[in-house]
Amino acid sequence: MKAxxxxxxxxxxxxxxEVPEPEPGPxxxxxxxxxxxxxxxxxxILNDDIAITVRPPVVMGHEFSGTIxxxxxxxxxxxxxxxxxxxxxxxxxxxxxxxxxGFYNLCASRKVLGYWYDGAFARYTVVPARRVHRLPAxxxxxxxxxxxxxxxxxxxxxxxxxxxxxxxxxxxxxxxIGLTALQVAKAAxxxxxxxxxxxxxxxxxxxxxxxxxxxxxxxxxxLAKTVHDLTEGKGVDVAVxxxxxxxxxxxxxxxxxxxxxxxxxxxxxxxxxxxxxxxxYKELKVTGSLSSRDVSWRRAxxxxxxxxxxxxxxxxxxxxxxxxxxxxxxxxxxxGLKI
Numbered sequence: 001m002k003a004x005x006x007x008x009x010x011x012x013x014x015x016x017x018e019v020p021e022p023e024p025g026p027x028x029x030x031x032x033x034x035x036x037x038x039x040x041x042x043x044x045i046l047n048d049d050i051a052i053t054v055r056p057p058v059v060m061g062h063e064f065s066g067t068i069x070x071x072x073x074x075x076x077x078x079x080x081x082x083x084x085x086x087x088x089x090x091x092x093x094x095x096x097x098x099x100x101x102g103f104y105n106l107c108a109s110r111k112v113l114g115y116w117y118d119g120a121f122a123r124y125t126v127v128p129a130r131r132v133h134r135l136p137a138x139x140x141x142x143x144x145x146x147x148x149x150x151x152x153x154x155x156x157x158x159x160x161x162x163x164x165x166x167x168x169x170x171x172x173x174x175x176x177i178g179l180t181a182l183q184v185a186k187a188a189x190x191x192x193x194x195x196x197x198x199x200x201x202x203x204x205x206x207x208x209x210x211x212x213x214x215x216x217x218x219x220x221x222x223l224a225k226t227v228h229d230l231t232e233g234k235g236v237d238v239a240v241x242x243x244x245x246x247x248x249x250x251x252x253x254x255x256x257x258x259x260x261x262x263x264x265x266x267x268x269x270x271x272x273x274x275x276x277x278x279x280x281y282k283e284l285k286v287t288g289s290l291s292s293r294d295v296s297w298r299r300a301x302x303x304x305x306x307x308x309x310x311x312x313x314x315x316x317x318x319x320x321x322x323x324x325x326x327x328x329x330x331x332x333x334x335x336g337l338k339i
Contacts, residue, residue, distance in 0.1 A: 003122035004324045007057040011048045016322060019059060022118060022126040024072035029129050031084060034141035035318075036120040037063035038331045038339045039149065040175075040244070040267055045115065046328065049269045054115045061121035062088040062114035065135060065144030075129045085147045087131040087297060088113045105155070105291040112291075121321065133297050136305045146176070146311035146338060147300050148292070153180045153265065154303065155296040156240070156289030157188075161261045163238055165189030170227065170236040172196075172252050173243025174203035176314045176338040177265055179210060181240045186211045187308035190238070193230055195223055195251070199334060206337075210313070218251065227255045240265060246272045256284055264288045314338045 005017040024030045042060055044050035068082045078084075092099050092107035099107050113119045113127060135144045163169060169185040171178050174196040185192045193214045194207040204215040216226045227236055235257030241249055244266030253262055253274070262284055279286055292300075303309040316336035319327040330336045 001123045002321050003059040005057050014046050024070050024126050026073040028072040028126050029068050030070040030124055030126050031066040032069045033064050033066040033120050035065055035145040036061045037145045044269055059118035059122050060114045061119035063145055063148040064120035065141045083135040084132050085135050085144050086127040090117045105293050142315050143312040150180050151292035151296040151300040154300045155292040156263050156265055157184050160287050160289055161263050163188040163190050167237040168231050169238040170255050171240045172248040174200050174207050178242035183309040223251050242266045244268050258282045262286045
């Protein structure tokens with residue numbers, strides 16, 4: 001079968017290759033992939049600048065939906081034809097402090113689909129049955145492929161920080177993650193401000209349609225003044241950084257009120273300098289968020305099923321496997337949202 005493969009370490013070294021169709025082992029299921037989304041981390045794999053361990057040659061792709069077509073020995077509760085999605089945390093140790101506390105997404109021995117194990121940029125992929133989640137009938141396959149990034153947003157916003165009705169939330173970066181964060185914050189009862197640049201005009205327009213209370217193009221308007229006017233000078237309660245760039249990080253921290261909460265969802269892929277004293281002076285609570293866990297997926301599926309989050313509205317292009325280069329270019333150039 002054809003697959004998009006990271007076939008060697010280093011920048012580049014990605015291409016379409018013929019690979020054997022995988023077979024499920026004990027406790028595993030084989031899934032026929034319907035749709036697979038390109039994640040920003042896939043670009044970091046392409047450019048070889050991501051801290052998560054990659055083991056070439058490996059089939060890329062970890063955001064996907066599909067249908068179970070084969071069961072490995074010992075699998076119960078599933079059958080061929082079931083519509084499913086699956087977590088990327090293929091293996092973890094199960095015994096470390098992170099695993100024991102339910103945060104296996106932080107396991108030091110965690111090995112990830114599309115990084116270490118062959119992923120979903122292919123006709124078939126194999127995953128452990130324990131990482132599979134049923135896709136409700138009301139959620140289509142394109143939306144289902146975006147349950148994974150939705151679960152990542154839910155993990156950060158619902159499990160690592162707290163948002164209460166009436167909070168003012170700043171979301172920096174109106175990409176797929178940022179627009180998902182907007183919807184999760186609105187579902188929690190927050191007032192949401194979304195910031196972007198001149199290149200994000202269409203994305204900011206979509207943010208308004210998805211319920212943003214205000215949007216701002218930081219290349220044409222003063223974000224600090226917008227925050228001041230929206231919050232009567234107090235600052236935002238929560239800042240969710242989804243752009244993954246230095247300016248957005250600094251502006252998000254500056255926008256926070258005293259004792260506000262800062263959540264880093266965007267991946268910078270490099271070091272940056274920041275005036276850390278502002279965190280001290282304002283007693284800010286700062287956290288990062290990595291991947292997701294079982295409860296994140298359950299919550300994400302529920303949010304999508306009841307219509308609080310609309311992943312299908314973020315899909316802006318579809319390509320066959322042979323069109324992967326153009327698809328990656330579209331993603332990298334920010335000409336689309338979710339490809």
